[in-house]
Amino acid sequence: MDSVRSSTSEVAHEFLPYFRAYKDGRVERYFGTTDIVPPSLNSHNGISTKDVQIFQVEGLTARVYMPSTISQGQKLPVMVYYHGGGFFMGSPFCATYHNHVASLVAEACIVAVSVDYRLAPEHPVPVGYEDSWVALQWVISHFNGDGPEAWLREYADFQRVFLVGDSIGGNIVHNMAARAGVEGLAAGVRIAGACLVQPYFAMKESAGTGVEDRSWLFSCPTTSGFDDPRVNPAEDSRVSRLGCSKVLIFLAENDDIRERGLLYYETLKKSGWEGEIEIVETEGEKHVFHLFNPNCEKALALLKRLASFINQDKAT
Known part of the structure; x- marks a missing residue:
């Protein structure tokens, strides 16, 4: 016994x-399984939320957000959010991510879809990437008033779609934008911008036993390692074809993976990609500080800068 x-x-x-x-x-x-926040219509912060099943893929869900007060016929930018957690933890429904996305929706006045992609080890990579792409296609399916979700049909401006994610979610943002650039999107749909917040990428020369690199090997047991183009931008031939017009990268000075974000910036800059790229660094802070100390001055500044990034792009 x-x-x-x-x-x-x-x-x-x-x-x-x-x-x-x-x-x-x-x-x-x-992390991500406790402190769950239920969806709510017209919550105290002026945000309404609902949870949806995506394309009947078992276990693939999302939380949809919108301002509770919105004019009939008003069209808002759409943010598709991919949470962090190394592909093995995290959830749109836990207080950390729910509150962060709700704050972004309130600050930027947008419609948001926070994706609950399935997690390793029960669902090893590439499931997380595939779920993220299916979710993006589900969002896009509401273009021209189609699709099952009324908030997206009625209020989403599909000329202003933004992909946003933190940590491994930032890596997912890159992979979704790259796939969109290679495969294309429905006519009339435009990914206006991508924002990678302290993203995880691999660097062969500095890969090691840190938790981020161990997380990748754990979540994707079939990977070739740290030369895998999904995590190493220097090995990704799709970089020059990124399917958006603007990229914003947030770094944190004391983040252990800060250099990987810089690698992405430099790789994209040299790739021949014709969009606009900007990098913003927060001094004296560690990885995803804004999630765990959301009311500090620097986290609020990050929130406002991201909202500005979304709202500077107007429909044409």
Whole structure:
């Protein structure tokens, strides 16, 4: 009995204080599964939310946000948000991400779709990327008044679609914009901008045993490693074909993966991509500081800068 108990409790992977996986297949997530915020119409902060199933793909859902007060016929920019968490944790429904996206919706006056892509190890990469693409296609399916979600049909301006994500979500943003550039989008739909907030990318020369790199190897067991073009922009032939017109990258001075964000910036800048690229660095802060200290002055400045990025692009 003791040997059975020992084998079932043996840890295979852990990224404390957020995650632990056991050799018997059990997974314990300590971030993204607690402190869940239910959807609400006309909440106290003036934002309405609802949860939706996407294309009947089992386990692929999203939370949709919009300002509670909006004029009939008014068209708002659309933000598709991809949360961080190394592909193995995080959720649009936990307070951290719910509050962050709701604050962005309130500040920028936009419609938002926060994607609940399926997580590793139960659903290893590339599932997270594929779910993210399916979700983007679901959003786009509402162009011209089609699609099942009334808020998107009635209020979304599909000439002003923005992709936003933090950490591995920033990496997803790149991959979605790159795929859009290669495969194209429905006529009349435009990804106006992409914002990568302290994104995770790999660098062969500095890859190591840090939690971010271990997370990638854990979440994508079939990867070639740190030369995988999905995580190493220097190896990604799609960079020059990025399917948006503007890119904004946020870095944090004391972030362990700050250099990877700089690599992305330099790679994109040299690639021949013809869009506009800007980089903004927050001094003295660590990785995703704005999520865990959202009311500090620097987090509020980041929020306002991102809202400005979305709103500077007007329909033409």
